[in-house]
Amino acid sequence: MQLGIIGLGKMGGNMRTRLRRAGHDVVGFDTDPTLTDATDLADLAAKLDAPRAVWVMVPAGDATRQTVAALADVLSDGDIVIDGGNSRFSDDAPNAALLAERGIGYIDAGVSGGVWGLENGYALMVGGEKKHVDTMMPIFDALKPPGEYGFVHAGGVGAGHYAKMVHNGIEYGLMQAYAEGYELLKASEHVENVPAVFKSWREGTVVRSWLLDLLDRALEEDPNFDALTGYATDSGEGRWTVEESIRLAVPLHAISASLYARFESRQDDSPAMKAIAALRNQFGGHAVKELGGGHAVKEHGGGQGTDSGTSGDSPS
Structure with a gap:
């Protein structure tokens, strides 16, 4: 299958590589001339055969909204746009409506996997009309991990980014729990080898996870985290999750506390x-x-x- 990708950074570039390895024809566009396959969006559209599909992997917010609006001018009836960035779910309906005026389909795709997705595959949470999702399944199948897990058609437009938002909110809570456990172990006079404790948990325990594997990897590289400061940013999804919990009156104790802990980390x-x-x-x-x-x-x-x-x- 043929696909255009806009944004060839760490995620977009690796997705292009994974798709090409699976035999798909991928044309990428990036403002970095050393990465791009097209000179601009019009050239990207010209290099794709109709009906065309274009995957947007640029920063959420204005950059994505502007890219979607620009694609409305260069694509045609029957084409499909996929927003695979970390956009807020509330952006999806306006994007879909803008494209629908030109007969262009829209899918929102929450993507998890980071820099490891190239080899391990990407977890995909998508929203949109079934006919559009079905059309793009060869691409989704190539990007997701092998096996039955790693993909969901979560619902209509906005459902994919909503699912990814909640996924990232849960991620906040999990990371906070591991971090607090680490600090308590470090403070204890009883435990002599904290990195070894975390390493031992990677098999046979109920707290084993990929995040735990990554924490073990980080401890191998820097056992006391001497090279780091205790400052953690947030990219938005945790805030949006808490905002939704307020709107729907759903208590999110752990996720809310983990978000506030990040705010606290920024105060000297x-x-x-x-x-x-x-x-x-x-x-x-x-x-x-x-x-x-x-x-x-x-x-x-x-x-x-x-x-x-x-x-x-x-x-x-």
Whole structure:
């Protein structure tokens, strides 16, 4: 089958390679002249035989929306566009409607697999009309891992990106649990070889997973993570998952907490923790650290019931 791919970065470039290995004819476009097979989107469309299919793998948001709008001008009735980026599911209906005005089909595809997808295959969660999904199944089959797992037609337009959003929200929670377990093991006076503990969990335990395998790999490379700082960004899906939990009144305790932990990681000196320290000092006279020439610990007797150093709330 023939396919155009727009965006040949780590994911898009590897997808092009995997599809070519499976015997598909792939024409890629990228702004990097060392990677591209076409000079622009019009040239990409000209290099494809009708009915054409084009897979978009560019950053979510404006870049994807602009690319979809540009494709509406160079593609024709009967063609199909697939958005395989991490777009918010709410972008899919407007994209589909814009393309439908020209008779162009639309599929949203949540893609998981990262840089390992080239060899292992990509988990695909797609949304769209059945006739469009059926048309693209040879491509999906080549990209997904071998076997019965790794692909789902989740529903109509938007369902693929919605499923991927929830997938990434779960991923946040799993990573946070592994990370907290790591920190507790490091703090313990009983465990002498923390990396070995994680390695032992890779077989025969209920917590084994690909994420655990990757954590073990990271610990082999840097057992104490000395080369890293404790700063974690978020790419949006965790926030969107929590927003949906609020809209639908579905409690997401672990996923919400993991998102907030990422926010906390970006604070060198947490304002919230400063407020907590101040309150503990006010009601309980607990020691605080003040910034001066160094960190000086000073006792203050602020608040009710602090003459004895305790109050009804002092354990907080």
